[in-house]
Amino acid sequence: MIRKNQHGSRFSPHRPSKPGLPQDSKPANKQNASGSDRLEQLIQKATNLTSSLPTSRYTASRQNLRIIPMGGIEEVGENMTVLEYGDDLIVIDMGLAFPDDTMPGVDYIIPDTKWLEQNKRRIRGVIITHGHLDHIGAVPYILPKLGDPPVYTMALTAGFIKKRLEEFGLVGRSRINVLTKDDTLALGSFKIRFFRLNHSIPDSVGLSITTPVGQVVYATDWKFDHTPADGKPTEFDKIAKFGAEGVLLLMSDSTNSVKPGYCISERELGITIDRTFSEIKGRIIFANFATSISRIQQVFNAAAKYNRKIIVTGRSMVNNIEIALSLGYLKIQPKIVIKSEQAKKYPDNQIVVLTTGSQGEDAAGLARIARGDHKTIKIKKGDTAIVSASPIPGNERAVAAVLSNLTRLGAHVIYNKTLDIHTSGHAHQEELKLMIALTKPKFFMPIHGEHHMIVTHAELGKTMGIPEQNIFSLDNGQILEINSAREAKSVEDPKISSGYVFIDGLGVGDVGEVVIRDRQVMAQDGMFVIIVTLDRRAGKLINQPDIISRGFIYMKGNDDLIREVKHEVRKLVESKGKEKLEPNWAFLRNIIRDEIGEYLYQKTERRPMVLPVIIEV
Ligand SMILES: [Zn+2]
Structure with a gap:
């Protein structure tokens, strides 16, 4: 694991420093x-x-x-x-x-x-x-x-x-x-x-x-x-x-x-959950935070009252219910939890699926069910999906997409905007x-x-x-x-840094500001690679430059632009190639990057990441 401690920052336009008092x-x-x-x-x-x-x-002191x-x-x-x-x-x-x-x-x-x-x-x-x-x-x-x-x-x-x-x-x-x-x-x-x-x-x-x-x-x-x-x-x-x-x-x-x-009491919410369960005729798919043990308790209570069995899906939901049960924080009725394979034995109005994914998370239970790629749970007409959470800022779109997928498959959806089905x-x-x-x-x-x-x-x-x-x-x-x-x-x-450390896969802190900026640029306008093959001593082009474009333009439909860019690159190499012969060609690479970047912007008003690659023979 890399522990380089390279710090990211949140890219807020500015972080004003406050005066002391x-x-x-x-x-x-x-x-x-x-x-x-x-x-x-x-x-x-x-x-x-x-x-x-x-x-x-004011003097700083160790007695402070x-x-x-x-x-x-x-x-x-x-x-x-x-x-x-x-x-x-x-x-x-x-x-x-x-x-x-x-x-x-x-x-x-x-x-x-x-x-x-x-x-x-x-x-x-x-x-x-x-x-x-x-x-x-x-x-x-x-x-x-x-x-x-x-x-x-x-x-x-x-x-x-x-x-x-x-x-x-x-x-x-x-x-x-x-x-x-x-x-x-x-x-x-x-x-x-x-x-x-x-x-x-x-x-x-x-x-x-x-x-x-x-x-x-x-x-x-x-x-x-x-x-x-x-x-x-x-x-x-x-x-x-x-x-x-x-x-x-x-x-x-x-x-x-x-x-x-005042924030709504969890008890009041229990009444809403109870009433909702009493009215629903088909299966219920209930999504909430795996850590909301109180909410999970209320779902178990309502399920027991209306004679429904519960299928628990989602790794963190299963883990947390196990932990809470073993420590006495969750009280559930015997034999209320069934395996999803057993569901066939029960009519739809006796089933609740309790799942994670109330934030629209891609890998969580609800999103998989909504995409139709959950192993055992397939949505059908008559199902009701209840999302008992309000989206954390930033997750609204993901949640909306999951809701739309569910309705496309024929489910009825209940969420915080249609009913007070969540309390903070x-x-x-x-x-x-x-x-x-x-x-x-x-x-x-x-x-x-x-x-x-x-x-x-x-x-x-x-x-x-x-x-x-x-x-x-x-x-x-x-x-x-x-x-x-x-x-x-x-x-x-100044000794105490307040930056962020990013975690990406197995890397902790190895993705810093530079990497993130590159990703942002590539995500927005793609990547444009220019491969130049040079005669080392003469600083002259040997072949026509090669171009690879990803996420910027589709090359086949843009022959003219590609031809013009090749021409521009050739001109640049011919005028600057001999100017400063260095072992790594940094000077020439920078010029190609800047000039072609500007040229592409003039022609397309897009700013792809321009990557010149110089091969010397
Ligand atoms: Zn908290």
């Missing part, structure tokens, strides 16, 4: 300050005395607490945060993200952990908040690079992590410690307590981290659900207690910060406000989301009375530092 960004206006301006400044100074200090007076986001603050996914105090480091979550359209061929994205690798002897432990891939997905890639530090998490999450490590042949290297939500963990200068949160997967916990500087509350992906499917609501009492003790910093999930009101696992605005009200933090750092979601969450914080200068909407690469006087500021540390 909000007040730094205000233009200096001393000369023109009117009386009222000056008064305002004085009032502000008086009210903010204990908050942030100007950069010049540093919150170092490694990912998850500029994107959905790839969640990973490091806390540093003195010589101690703790890591929270190790997630992966899925690539977008600008990253052709990339399978996953994981955070760049070079700095952490250099400081691995200081890592006291890794805490994982819940079992979603954007929180555990990078564990097998990153853990070995950090010297296999101990992992601490709840039982179901531990089950999912162990399965993942098993798939990568890494079992037994790191100790996976199973804790309960009432345990207290001491890791170096940090004391960690847990509180149960609701989310679309059981065993999601938030963290209270006591540090020498103050208490940090880390609210990972969460929502408040008073009637969750597993009957285990959020531990409000603990959160309120932490609030009463005094919270220095709240870090909280921003995924749904733009959505008003992330808090809406009123819940986010309640979290702030309960914890009453001095400082607030919205996490988990794209920048606009984080900024919206920051605005909510302001409406809850947190002073603007105490709210930190950081970009990747920025660090929040809080000193012993409880003053906070965002800083940048």
Whole structure:
């Protein structure tokens, strides 16, 4: 496996670097300050005395607490945060993200952990908040690079992590410690307590981290659900207690910060699923996330009630159901699960197919069923496909294509736009406000989301009375530092890189920005190869140049253009070929690439990748 650590970047047009403190960004206006301006400044100074200090007076110290986001603050996914105090480091979550359209061929994205690798002897432990891939997905890639530090998490999450490590042949290297939500963990200068949160997967916990500087509350992906499917609501009492003790910093999930009101309870969704099952006469194909154990439970409940058997398909669905069952997180009725070969024995109205692929993933169960190439399940008229998930941004088209394929085959489809058949696992605005009200933090750092979601969450914080200068909407690469006087500021540390590492097949980090750009160019306008055979000493063409075009134009229909290009190449070689005789002909190759690239653009308004190949004889 290649571990070159070449970093990609997300090709956002620009990643603005934020000034250290909000007040730094205000233009200096001393000369023109009117009386009222000056008064305002004085009032502000008086009210903010204990908050942030100007950069010049701020000195970094090993007695400062540093919150170092490694990912998850500029994107959905790839969640990973490091806390540093003195010589101690703790890591929270190790997630992966899925690539977008600008990253052709990339399978996953994981955070760049070079700095952490250099400081691995200081890592006291890794805490994982819940079992979603954007929180555990990078564990097998990153853990070995950090010297296999101990992992601490709840039982179901531990089950999912162990399965993942098993798939990568890494079992037994790191100790996976199973804790309960009432345990207290001491890791170096940090004391960690847990509180149960609701989310679309059981065993999601938030963290209270006591540090020498103050208490940090880390609210990972969460929502408040008073009637969750597993009957285990959020531990409000603990959160309120932490609030009463005094919270220095709240870090909280921003995924749904733009959505008003409250998130629908999983119980209410259960009622919808029940009603839907009661009305459907034929087979039901139910697709959802393999990690949504609560949703899977509701499907089992409804199936049992309406006397349906369940066929489970999709590797991760089978694996996760097995793990959840063995750990007691899923309760299913005896003999309800049947093999797909047994389906023939039952009428259609007694069958549910539970499958993965709610995001339109190509290789997952639902897409294969929709394409008609699933081994045993063939769609027929009378089937109803239920997609119980809303597409993650970027997946909408794939989901739509799967839905269309299903309807073409005669299935009726139900999805989040036709019925409330999905509820999110992330808090809406009123819940986010309640979290702030309960914890009453001095400082607030919205996490988990794209920048606009984080900024919206920051605005909510302001409406809850947190002073603007105490709210930190950081970009990747920025660090929040809080000193012993409880003053906070965002800083940048050039030693800590915040890039992305791309995973493509077996390669980790060997596909970098250059490779991705090449792929983008080729994907857009194809490739144009010019093969020139030269007499080495004379620098003269021996044969007519050869042209190979892929994805640019169809050569047969474009004889004129090809002839003209050959002519242009010949002219270039004749005028420049002798100019600079070098062993590798870099000069001539560059000229051919640039000039012919420009020529092709003039003729076609397309920019294929032009690849000159020079053969000398
Ligand atoms: Zn999650």
